Amino acid sequence: MRFFKVLTLLLCLISSLSFAQTVQDIRLASTPTDGVRFVAELDQQADVSLLKLNNPPRLVIDFKKANFDYQVLQKKWPTVGFVNACRTGMPLPQMARIVLDFPENCQWTERHFSLPAQSAKNWRFVVDLNRTNSAITPSVVQKKSTPKKQKIIVLDPGHGGQDPGAISRTGRYEKDLVLKMAKETKEFLEKAGYKVVLTRSKDVFIPLRGRIKKAHEAKGDLFISIHADSAKNSSAKGLSIYTISEKASDKEAAALAERENKADILYGMDLAEYQQEVSDILIDLAKTDTMNKSSQYADNVVVEMKKQIRLVPNAHRFAGFVVLKSPNIPSVLLEMGYLSNKEEERLMWEKSYRNKLSKALVNAVNKYFRDNP
């Protein structure tokens, strides 16, 4: 009996393995008509879906029930014709996604077909791309040579409206504290030459994904979400800064992300209106580059804050905050301190203390843009 069970299990495993196709190679080449031909080689025929997206213009090619050959995932493609970049990723298990990036305002047509490759076992999926509007216009060239663009910082005061966030021991609300902090930090950043956009400047509720959407509309270069924490343990104190990660750095971080993410579930109004546009944004691959940059900024903040105030141990932490899920904008979430701690609550409501924090944030922004001009 037991032997048969094992055998059945093995057979199931083998058959499920053999069902997953593998993308073995991807090639891009210019065509004589100034178009670009994309070719993916797979070991077997696969289900493919194509999705054309704008802002920025791109084509998403999904091979369902398929994996990438390791070599393909490692590969970097140069710019070919009007295709700026080719990226690969696995947004879901057994979904091989390829994204082709096009220049701004680019319009194009695509024609796709498939054919068996040389060996009968293989399968080839081809997309022919042709640009339908002209390439760079003179005005765009001029724009490119103008002096460097003012950096845009999006500040996101957490919570608002019917969502008070954490409530202090004396009954004061996180939503009010972080709005004050955001407005003050805005002034400091503007003095330092940055353009600043607030996701809210009043006591209103904004769903988490609505905040991401605002950051994208503002074309933000950096996104800073501002919060204050609370804990059952009234002695807990200190500042911390978070960047996104699927796996939280510890239990506390996971619980915190869960609390902060709850806003949409508890107070979510009509999410449907945000969903479509944001899923367009989120459909893009989360770029490792963005994650690295977010971490760089978070580390700068830790260095600057350390000069001023007390931090929690390992102050740069990781957790799955919804609000940090922009694929293109480096994003961090600041927890200014604990509203549940008597001393810290008092400090955070002092303007001079908040100004210390604001200045540290600005210094960290300066360093970040020196390193990433």
Ligand SMILES: [Zn+2]
């Ligand atoms: Zn919060």
